[in-house]
Amino acid sequence: MGKNLALKLLPFLVAQLIKALTPDLMKRFADKILDAVEDAIQKSENKFDDAILPLLTLIRSAFNVPDGDKG
Numbered sequence: 001m002g003k004n005l006a007l008k009l010l011p012f013l014v015a016q017l018i019k020a021l022t023p024d025l026m027k028r029f030a031d032k033i034l035d036a037v038e039d040a041i042q043k044s045e046n047k048f049d050d051a052i053l054p055l056l057t058l059i060r061s062a063f064n065v066p067d068g069d070k071g
Contacts, residue, residue: 030065 041049
């Protein structure tokens with residue numbers, strides 16, 4: 001019975017979460033994700049993944065997600 005209740009509540013909970021996610025909050029969340037990826041790439045000894053950094057910069061620009069680390 002608990003499983004059925006959870007399945008019934010899930011759409012309601014997701015809708016409430018989406019309402020709570022303001023554009024500013026989503027940008028900050030995206031910044032944190034991009035920061036984590038950038039940090040992992042910079043710490044990596046592998047130089048192949050360094051090619052991803054310009055792509056992350058492009059993503060930041062396209063979606064207007066400023067880098068909170070710089071500034």
